[in-house]
Amino acid sequence: MKTTTTIDKIAGFVDREVTLSGWLYNKRESKKLQFLQIRDGTGIIQAIVSIKDVDEETWSAGQSLTQESSLYITGTVSKHPKRDEYELQVKSGGINIIQVTEDYPITPKDHGTGYLFEHRHLWLRSQKPWALLRIRSEVIQAIRTFFYEDGYLAFDSPMFTPSAVEGTTTLFNVDYFGETAFLTQSGQLYGEAGAMAHRKIVVFGPTFRAEKSKTRRHLTEFWMIEPEVAFFDLEDNFELMERMTMYVIEWVLDKCRKELEILERDTSLLEKIKLPFIRMHYDDAVKELNELRKKAGINEEFEWGGDLGSPDETMLTEAHENPIFLHHFPREIKAFYMAPDPDDERVSLSVDMLAPEGYGEIIGGGQRADDEKYVIEQIKKHDLPQEAFEWFLDLRRYGTNPHGGFGLGLERLVAWLAGVQSIRGCIPFPRTIEKVYP
RNA sequence: UCCGCGCUAGCUCAAUGGUAGAGCAAACGGCUGUUAACCGUUAGGUUCUUGGUUCAAAUCCGAGGCGCGGAGCCA
Structure with missing residues (x-):
């Protein structure tokens, strides 16, 4: 039985497997780990994809995600090892992409207010x-x-x-x-x-x-x-x-x-x-x-x-x-x-x-x-x-x-x-x- | 309506009359429990438009467009 929730309610699901729906806000990745920041409108959570935990398909799905791509993501909720927040440990098959977004105009870096209000x-x-x-x-x-x-x-x-x-x-x-x-x-x-x-x-x-x-x-x-x-x-x-x-x-x-x-x-x-x-x-x-x-x-x-x-x-x-x-x-x-x-x-x-x-x-x-x-x-x-x-x-x-x-x-x-x-x-x-x- | 500032790569900016450049984004590669991550490589340009000055204009001058900040007025 799949449990769906939103990020604002995530504290009630520690150690449980949940499915979130949202967009990729930002991403950091290395050879063994992907850190996906997922935004769902109610907040932001970091999802972790570890190469040792997931199959090849899930790994490459994570790799293909771009800023503001929409997706369903399933994983186990855990406490962040360093910070006072929660994160999502993704397992095989946990990434279900709806759309890979291309060329999102607003990057996490600086923009002028004129440009931002145009968008x-x-x-x-x-x-x-x-x-x-x-x-x-x-x-x-x-x-x-x-x-x-x-x-x-x-x-x-x-x-x-x-x-x-x-x-x-x-x-x-x-x-x-x-x-x-x-x-x-x-x-x-x-x-x-x-x-x-x-x-x-x-x-x-x-x-x-x-x-x-x-x-x-x-x-x-x-x-x-x-x-x-x-x-x-x-x-x-x-x-x-x-x-x-x-x-x-x-x-x-x-x-x-x-x-x-x-x-x-x-x-x-x-x-x-x-x-x-x-x-x-x-x-x-x-x-x-x-x-x-x-x-x-x-x-x-x-x-x-x-x-x-x-x-x-x-x-x-x-x-x-x-x-x-x-x-x-x-x-x-x-x-x-x-x-x-x-x-x-x-x-x-x-x-x-x-x-x-x-x-x-x-x-x-x-x-x-x-x-x-x-x-x-x-x-x-x-x-x-x-x-x-x-x-x-x-x-x-x-x-x-x-x-x-x-x-x-x-x-x-x-x-x-x-x-x-x-x-x-x-x-x-x-x-x-x-x-x-x- | 008036005053000031600006317009250069997708974005943020540099180049002070003499070969248009950086950071970010993108693509590729590397590295790391990472926090706007980091490092390397590649690609990316009608310098807002228009007219003028000059051997030479992103740069100086005129006109126009657009944006931002402010005055007045107001919440």
Whole structure:
């Protein structure tokens, strides 16, 4: 009776004969021994073919294997003599080849990122992308679990929208039966409608932005988690963000040890993060930034009223171990739906969460403007077509209340937790400006 | 939209106006319980395209294409 299993479950089969199915990841061979590294999607195991243990046919089958050849392989599971891992001792007839692969484009040696993304469909099989996308999957699971257990309703917003959420320059147009529709930039406005029906909702889906950004922090298609809650102020928002972030950090540290190791992530930096996160008023950020700029030898002053550039965020987050809530941004630099601060006309009840180690903004959120007149005024100020927002204004006409939420960029969160430079590897097939293949 | 860098063997790169080369991959051989194994041999080129300067261009200049990084904007 043949026992089949997968590499992730191999520890339960020591001294037993099992059959694995997978691909050859790498090979080392000599006159008497072949070391076959077999990958099956769940992990990698080393199979040993010894010339004294197998017949000629099995030996030459092992010899013929090339990188990414697909096969069934049967052998006895044993402990590695030197390492803390398992291996497979192959016997006669233990190698059953499905296909000998020729000229696999990705070798175990160096490649440039341009080349690798051209071959993204194959590069996914390599160790680091494999680990990174497993972390993404765990982060998604952690976030869904967190909100589910906290009583949030999963609320899906539409992908086709009649209007811009934050300005019209960065929208993708779609021909919608002769009319122009847009791909959504954010599910937030619809999330607000959901919050008025269910109190606590969370939107999770892809969003599209035609920003011509060519940086390692931008994609034209990315996934956002957007909770929205009725009767919810800025302080409630801080508390939700930090609780959720801590939950995800702990989940990933608990479930992704192996993946973090493959990515050579220094996990001590994540382990240092403690509640509460840093609360920093925009006014104080301006002061701190100017001190940091002075220290860095930058003579130019950061002036009150401006938005922080990426270098500013980097400087600020590198100076702290914990994430930073940067709050009360000037009204002028925030979206039309942001609530004004009743105690300080200049600023809004807005917050960005900046991740440490220079990762910068991964969350943007705040309290929403709940006064109909103010929202109309802001729509006009931002040159947006009011008729497209009539339904949104209804939310202010019928039972308005202080409410709020935030938008979390999934890929940016994953990049930070995994400690990778670019967010492009944090999604299976990244979409960037002028890059939609494969 | 703007700024910077790059494009040479299948891949990663070198050659600083004068005979295009190395490592890896491939093929063949050797050696080893090997870990991106190692050693030897062989093969591998329209130097992104295009126009120009020059006795001579991978190299200098112009135009274009593509890629990467960044600014702005944002998650």
